[in-house]
Each structure stands twice: as structure tokens, then as C-alpha cells.
Amino acid sequence: MAFAISPQPPPSSLAVPTKPDRADDPHHHHLRLLQLVNDCSDISHLKQIHARALRTAAATAHDPQAHFLHSRILHASSSLSIDYTRRVFRQVENPNAFMWNALIRACAQSGDRKEEAVSLLRGMLEDGSVSPDQYTFPFALKACAYLFALSEGKQVHAQVLKRGLGPDVYVNNSLVHFYASCGVLEDAKKVFEKMPERTAVSWNAVIDALVRFGEFSAAMGLFHEMQKLFEPDGYTMQSILSACAGLGSLSLGMWAHAYILRKCDKDVVDDILVKSSLVDMYCRCGSLGMAEQIFRRMEKHNVNSWNSMILGFAMHGQAETALDYFAQMVMEEGLMPNSVTFVGVLSACNHKGMVDEGRSYFDKMINEYSIEPQLEHYGCLVDLLARAGLIDEALDLVSNMPFKPDPVIWRSILDACCKTNARVELSEEVAKQILASGGDSCSGVYVLLSKVYASARRWDDVALIRKLMTDRGVTKEPGCSLVEIYGVSHEFFAGDITHPQTEDIYQALKEVEEKLESAGYVPDVSQASMINDEHSEEKEQSLRLHSERLAIAFGLLNRKQGTPIRVFKNLRVCNDCHKVTKLISKIYNVEITVRDRTRFHHFKHGCCSCMDYW
DNA sequence: ATAGGGTTAG
Structure with a gap:
């Protein structure tokens, strides 16, 4: 809060310390203001400096110095207060690209104004008096990526090419990230392949994209390529650990762990997120013991590392330990659980059929922690109830939840129906629902329905399903x-x-x-x-x-x-x-x-x- | 000035 260039705390009334002998020198005054703006990290101080500038000759409308000062103010305010950035922007005549960028950046970084970032770029293009530059597009693409705005982003891409920014490495990195985030892996790869210049960030972006799309081996392949050119960092290793986890290969995961210890900088080794990824990888590769060991040796935990461990115990069926860790996290470390934590907790209850506990944690999540349940949470609870034989309660929950049930939820119900013979009509109804909602899990539905018929010993219907599958070209996923x-x-x-x-x-x-x-x-x-x-x-x-x-x-x-x-x-x-x-x-x-x-x-x-x- | 850091149910 104190000014960087002021050895004393500033007087409360005015933020600008002046030296009498230089006070009349306008050039010096201007530089002083710039310095103050650059060092400012607090919006109320920035406003004070701005006000001071407005009261001096340095900020009259057509003064080029004032224009420059406003640029700095816009830039400084863009990470502090969007409202202020926007207000200052509106007061500026003939904003330059730097000013547009500051405002677009502010919106792209905000939680709730991403749309505005995109419409500002549109406004900038329509206005036409200044051209967007290599800084504008990464900001705009970040917003598009977040909004999953594929067609908007494609238009941005077209503008990039039109304006000759095709080779820019920052812009391209943003494009890779954007396409991956919008679900178009092919285009992300295409951009990456065509890049005339790449940095470690480019490799990280494309590796991360492959991992998110489940192409774990391809991700590992690119990692080996990357190693010849760049030093992997924490981002890289997190993706790689996630790929190992996806492949479920303990030996590969151990290799990645050793790689981090042997080759990476200390800041990567000590990175809390890398460590959480290690915990997660060991859990998913079947070595709960290694996961626990790493978790316990971490000098600091956060909600992510606790979540990894809780989810790990849940997926290994150690429900009591998962719940115990949840209690430790909350009671002993005073950390705030998030929605992922509750996925872990509910999934732990699910794997041990702990119906009462599951219901109670679900309520706790809503009432005590004010976390809105997501489809995943409902999914856990529905599965828990259905598998415990409480199919009607599960159905009740499905019809009262504020989401459209997805195929996974219906499958939980259908799965449970296989085990309780008496619900053939219900199963048929559910199967219809799943098939009607489309999706790619259809083959599973036929298989489950035939199991229902089999458990009711209705062999004719089993045969019918088999015929349906043949006729419709549905094949059973091979084990x-x-x-x-x-x-x-x-x-x-x-x-x-x-x-x-x-x-x-x-x-x-x-x-x-x-x-x-x-x-x-x-x-x-x-x-x-x-x-x-x-x-x-x-x-x-x-x-x-x-x-x-x-x-x-x-x-x-x-x-x-x-x-x-x-x-x-x-x-x-x-x-x-x-x-x-x-x-x-x-x-x-x-x-x-x-x-x-x-x-x-x-x-x-x-x-x-x-x-x-x- | 600019590019990336969680996950998540069955």
C-alpha cells in the first residue's frame, strides 16, 4: 500500500510527494506521475494519482503526454478495477491499441465479463481507427476459450491471419489453447504443427490438449520430442503425470516421478500442484501407499492436495480413511472444502454403500458449505441410493434435481435394476430414456437391458435385444x-x-x-x-x-x-x-x-x- | 503488456 518511491508513508490527503525545487518542472512532474502509476497496486491510490493529474496541465485533452499517462492508468487499473478501466477508457479521445488492449485484457481476466472482451474486439474492428495487434488477440482468445465460443474464436483466427500475425508465437499458443478448450483437438494440433516458432509453452499447450482428450500415448510421444528442445516445467510435468495416471501405468508413472527428481528445477520439485499430481498419479496407478507417502511428506497442503488424497482413498474403497481425511482437512488445517472435495467424499460413501452418511454429506455440502451440487454430486448420490436398492428414492432425486439427467445417471439406475429382478418395466423405461437422449453409451444400454431380462429369465427378450443390436449395428464394447x-x-x-x-x-x-x-x-x-x-x-x-x-x-x-x-x-x-x-x-x-x-x-x-x- | 495450473460421478 505504501508508495514504492516514498520512504515515508504517504500523507492521507494527497498521494503525490513533491520536492519544492522541482515542483514547477512540468516534465519532471509528468515522469513522477508515470512512476507513481506504474508502482500502484491499489485502486484508491490510483484514483488519487489520476485526480491529481487531472488537476494539472499534464492532463488536458489533446496533450500527448496526457494520452500516454492515460495509457499507463488504463494498464494499471486493468488488473485492479474493470469499472474504473472502462470509465477512463470512455473519457479518452482516440484510444490507441494499447488502451484497447488494456480494457480487453481486463475483461478477459475478469470472472464475469468475458463476453465483453469479445464484443470489445468486435467494436475495435468496427471502429477501424486502430488495428488490433499481437497483444490484442491473446486476450480475446483467452475469453473465447473460456466461453467455449468456437465460432467467435474462429473469426478471431481469421483476423489474425488477415493482419499478418499468423507467425506470432504468443498468438499461436493462445490459438492452440483456444481450440483445445473448445473441443477441437484437430485444429489445436494443426495450429501447433504450422507454428514457425515454438516455445515451451507451445509444447505444454498441445501436450495438455492431448491429455485432456485422452490421447495419453500421443502426449507421451510429444513429451519425448519436447525434451530435445526445451526443459519441461511444472506445467509439463503435471500434464505428463496426468497422462501416466490415464494410462494406469505404474512403471511409467514412477519413471515420470524419477524424471522430476532427476531433471527438473527445485521449484518444479517443490511445486505443490506437481506434488498433488504425483499423489493423484500414484492413486490412479494403484499405489495408494506411495500416494500417502508423498502426501505426508509435503510440507504444505492445500485443497487440491487433500482432494487428490480423498479421491484416492475413495477409489480404493477406503471410505473411512477418506472421511477421516476430510475431517482432518477441515478441523485440523481449517481448509475450506470445495465441490471436488465433496465428489471425493460422496464417492467414498458410494463405494462402501454408506447411504446415511452420503445423504448427510450431501446436505452438509449445501447447507454448511454453501456449495451448489453439480451433476457429478447428484450422480454419486443417485448411484449410491440405486445400488443400495433404494431405486425409488434415486428416481425421486433424479426428477427433482435441477439438471437434465445424463446417460451416466440413467445407467446407474439401469445397473441397479439388473441386480433387483423385479423392475423390468422401469428398466425398459429408463433404457428408452437413454436411447432417446442419444449419446455414445448406447451399446452399454443394450447390454444392461439384456442383463435385466436375463435376471428375470426372459430369454426371448434377451434374444430380441441381441437381434436389435445386430440390426442396428450396435456392438458390445470388447473387454x-x-x-x-x-x-x-x-x-x-x-x-x-x-x-x-x-x-x-x-x-x-x-x-x-x-x-x-x-x-x-x-x-x-x-x-x-x-x-x-x-x-x-x-x-x-x-x-x-x-x-x-x-x-x-x-x-x-x-x-x-x-x-x-x-x-x-x-x-x-x-x-x-x-x-x-x-x-x-x-x-x-x-x-x-x-x-x-x-x-x-x-x-x-x-x-x-x-x-x-x- | 501478451500464452498455460486441477481434477471431479459410473
Whole structure:
């Protein structure tokens, strides 16, 4: 608050200290004012300086010096008060590009005036007396990116080219970010590829875009390219850790961790967000222990790092610990939970079927923390209720929530219907809803509906669904499991016979089955519902070939003693595989972790961490 | 003066 050039606190009345011998020198006075404006970080002081300037000759209308001073005032105010920036701007005759930029920047950085940034650029173009420059477009594009204003941004892009700013690296970085944020990965990549000059920011922008679009391997590929040219920074590493998490590859994640420690600057190593990303990566790659270790060794936590840890415990089924961490975060560190925190908390309750707690945290979020529930929060609660068998309460919640239910929500209901036989009509209704709302999850709907019919033993309807799927060209998403051995990922589809060790794998599977049978295992065919007769031979066969069986068998053949077998599966684990995996963990005395579509299962001594609730 | 820093449900 004190003026940088004033050794004493300023007198309350006036902000401008003057020296008597120079007070009459207008040039010196002007420079003094400029200096004061530049150093100003407080809007009321800025206003005082401005007022002072207006009272002196230095600020008369056509004075070029005044014009310059106003530029500085606009620039300084743009990060302090948009209203003031706008007012000053209106008073200026013939604003130059710098002044327009200051106002556009102010709007683009504000929380609620992004639209204005775009319309100002439009006004600037229509006005035509000054041309936007290489500074204008990044500001405008930032606003477009935030607003998901694809067509506006494309027009901005056209202006960029028209005005010969095509090669500008800042503008291009903004364009990459803009296209990615508007969901057009192809265009983001195109801009990146055409850039005549790139900085580390350019690489970060495109890598981040790939990660957000789920193209994790492509992101890793570009990272390796980037390393030849630039030193990765905290932004890079956060994206890379996120890619490792997406791939679910612990060895890759550990490599990235080591890379940070070995190659990155201290400020990256100590970066709280990088550390939170590490926590998140270890959670998603199945190593809750490593995640906890990093979390505990952090010298400082914030809401992000707590969220990573809480979500981690939730996805590993450790609901009590997740809730305990939530309490610690609030009570001991006095931090304010945010909406993501509650996604973690509700998801923890969900994975353990804690209905009362879930309802109570949902209320707490609204009433105690004034957080508006988002679709995700409703999603958690609906799933929690439905899976606990409270389908009517779940439906009630769906019809009363202020969002249009998305396919994920309907799926939760349908999923629950599969497990409670009596709701065939409801399931049909829900299935209709999902199919009507379109979306890309349709194949899942057919599969679920056929499971509902199967659980009601309505085989004719199961057959009908199968026919519908054939007629409509809907295919079931193939099950696929990955298992990592010595840092190499091996991929198996259901019934896969393409792996070089296929013979050994099937031999091992056979041995496993014999051991299982002598341990009293009987196949659970309840979820092999796409086979429409009651002869279970074919069903058992299809279960036997589920991708995770192959992956686990391969893991048993090749594992290093004492290390768990880690499987990453694209679909949810079926009942029978769950049962089999539990038995394998006991008979072979091996730990197996399976990362499902939604969560982790840790199999050990014949039990699973999910306690058979998933 | 200018480009990027969270996530999130199943």
C-alpha cells in the first residue's frame, strides 16, 4: 500500500510527494506521475494519482503526454478495477491499441465479463481507427476459450491471419489453447504443427490438449520430442503425470516421478500442484501407499492436495480413511472444502454403500458449505441410493434435481435394476430414456437391458435385444485388460489368442481352474447374459475367456515373486471373475489389484478390498 | 503488456 518511491508513508490527503525545487518542472512532474502509476497496486491510490493529474496541465485533452499517462492508468487499473478501466477508457479521445488492449485484457481476466472482451474486439474492428495487434488477440482468445465460443474464436483466427500475425508465437499458443478448450483437438494440433516458432509453452499447450482428450500415448510421444528442445516445467510435468495416471501405468508413472527428481528445477520439485499430481498419479496407478507417502511428506497442503488424497482413498474403497481425511482437512488445517472435495467424499460413501452418511454429506455440502451440487454430486448420490436398492428414492432425486439427467445417471439406475429382478418395466423405461437422449453409451444400454431380462429369465427378450443390436449395428464394447510385467504392458481381449505366450497362458488357466474346482468353485453365470439359453456350457466358456482371466494367468506365469499383479481393465469386473480372482489370490498367495472402469479392487488372501460391494 | 495450473460421478 505504501508508495514504492516514498520512504515515508504517504500523507492521507494527497498521494503525490513533491520536492519544492522541482515542483514547477512540468516534465519532471509528468515522469513522477508515470512512476507513481506504474508502482500502484491499489485502486484508491490510483484514483488519487489520476485526480491529481487531472488537476494539472499534464492532463488536458489533446496533450500527448496526457494520452500516454492515460495509457499507463488504463494498464494499471486493468488488473485492479474493470469499472474504473472502462470509465477512463470512455473519457479518452482516440484510444490507441494499447488502451484497447488494456480494457480487453481486463475483461478477459475478469470472472464475469468475458463476453465483453469479445464484443470489445468486435467494436475495435468496427471502429477501424486502430488495428488490433499481437497483444490484442491473446486476450480475446483467452475469453473465447473460456466461453467455449468456437465460432467467435474462429473469426478471431481469421483476423489474425488477415493482419499478418499468423507467425506470432504468443498468438499461436493462445490459438492452440483456444481450440483445445473448445473441443477441437484437430485444429489445436494443426495450429501447433504450422507454428514457425515454438516455445515451451507451445509444447505444454498441445501436450495438455492431448491429455485432456485422452490421447495419453500421443502426449507421451510429444513429451519425448519436447525434451530435445526445451526443459519441461511444472506445467509439463503435471500434464505428463496426468497422462501416466490415464494410462494406469505404474512403471511409467514412477519413471515420470524419477524424471522430476532427476531433471527438473527445485521449484518444479517443490511445486505443490506437481506434488498433488504425483499423489493423484500414484492413486490412479494403484499405489495408494506411495500416494500417502508423498502426501505426508509435503510440507504444505492445500485443497487440491487433500482432494487428490480423498479421491484416492475413495477409489480404493477406503471410505473411512477418506472421511477421516476430510475431517482432518477441515478441523485440523481449517481448509475450506470445495465441490471436488465433496465428489471425493460422496464417492467414498458410494463405494462402501454408506447411504446415511452420503445423504448427510450431501446436505452438509449445501447447507454448511454453501456449495451448489453439480451433476457429478447428484450422480454419486443417485448411484449410491440405486445400488443400495433404494431405486425409488434415486428416481425421486433424479426428477427433482435441477439438471437434465445424463446417460451416466440413467445407467446407474439401469445397473441397479439388473441386480433387483423385479423392475423390468422401469428398466425398459429408463433404457428408452437413454436411447432417446442419444449419446455414445448406447451399446452399454443394450447390454444392461439384456442383463435385466436375463435376471428375470426372459430369454426371448434377451434374444430380441441381441437381434436389435445386430440390426442396428450396435456392438458390445470388447473387454480388454492390461497387465504390466517388468514395465511392459501386455494387452488381452476376451478370448485373445494373439499373445506369443498364448499356449502357456491357456495351460496356466486350465491349471487354475482345476485348483479352483478342487477348492469348491462353481461358476457364477448370472452375468453372462448375452447367451440366451439356459445351457451353461457356453456361458461358462465365455466367462473363462474374460480378458482379466488371461491377464491374471499371464501375470501368474511371469510375475516377480512378492510383487502384486496389476491389472487394468476397461469394463467393470463381473461377479464370476471377482470370485475367481479372490480364490486365485488365496490359492497362489498372490496380491492382485484390478483397476476397474470405476475403482480399484485389491485381492489378497481370498478377500477383496471392496468387500464384495461394487 | 501478451500464452498455460486441477481434477471431479459410473
